[in-house]
Amino acid sequence: MTEDDILLIRLAKRGNPDAFARIVANYKDFVYRTAYGVLHHKTDAEDVTQETFIKVYQSLRSLRDEHNFPAWLARITARNALDWRQRHWKHRSEPLEDNQVTSGVNPHHQTDVRMEVEHAMQQLGDDYRTILVLRELYGFSYEELAEILALPVGTVRSRLHYARMQLREQLQQEGRG
Incomplete structure (x- = not known):
C-alpha cells in the first residue's frame, strides 16, 4: 500500500x-x-x-x-x-482466465496444471477455499486472516493446514501429487 x-x-x-x-x-x-x-x-x-x-x-x-x-x-x-x-x-x-494463473513455460502444461488445481479447489468447502485464496494468492498473514474472517489465529492456522491437506489429496487423486 x-x-x-x-x-x-x-x-x-x-x-x-x-x-x-x-x-x-x-x-x-x-x-x-x-x-x-x-x-x-x-x-x-x-x-x-x-x-x-x-x-x-x-x-x-x-x-x-x-x-x-x-x-x-x-x-x-x-x-x-x-x-x-x-x-x-x-x-x-x-475456468480461470488465462491471465489469472501463470506458471511454467509450456502453455499446454500450464493449462493442464491450472485446470487440475482449479478442479481441486472447487472440491474444497467454501471456508477452506476462501482461506487458501486469501493466504496463497494475496499473502495475508495469519493475524490478517483472523481479522478478515473473524476467527481466532489458532483456527486460521488449523483451517489452513486442513485446506492444504485436502487440496494435496485432491491433486494426488488427479495424478498431480
Whole structure:
C-alpha cells in the first residue's frame, strides 16, 4: 500500500468522489479476484465486486486506520462473496482466465496444471477455499486472516493446514501429487 493510496482513502473518507473513484480503479482487480476465488463464477464475482464497493463507500468513514485498508477490503469482499453464495446457492464455476494463473513455460502444461488445481479447489468447502485464496494468492498473514474472517489465529492456522491437506489429496487423486 502506497502513501498515495492512504491519501486517497483519507480524501474519500472526507467525501471526495474523485478519490473514491481512484480507489475503485486501484482495487477493483483485487476485489474481483478475491470474489472469483471464493465463487468460481465470473458474473457472480462481478456482481460481488460492485456490491463490495457500494458497502465500502457506505462504511469507509468507519475505517479507523487507513493502513489496514487492504485487510478491511478483503474482509468485506470475502464476506460478501460467501453471503452471495449462500443467498444464491449456486454451485457453478467457470475456468480461470488465462491471465489469472501463470506458471511454467509450456502453455499446454500450464493449462493442464491450472485446470487440475482449479478442479481441486472447487472440491474444497467454501471456508477452506476462501482461506487458501486469501493466504496463497494475496499473502495475508495469519493475524490478517483472523481479522478478515473473524476467527481466532489458532483456527486460521488449523483451517489452513486442513485446506492444504485436502487440496494435496485432491491433486494426488488427479495424478498431480
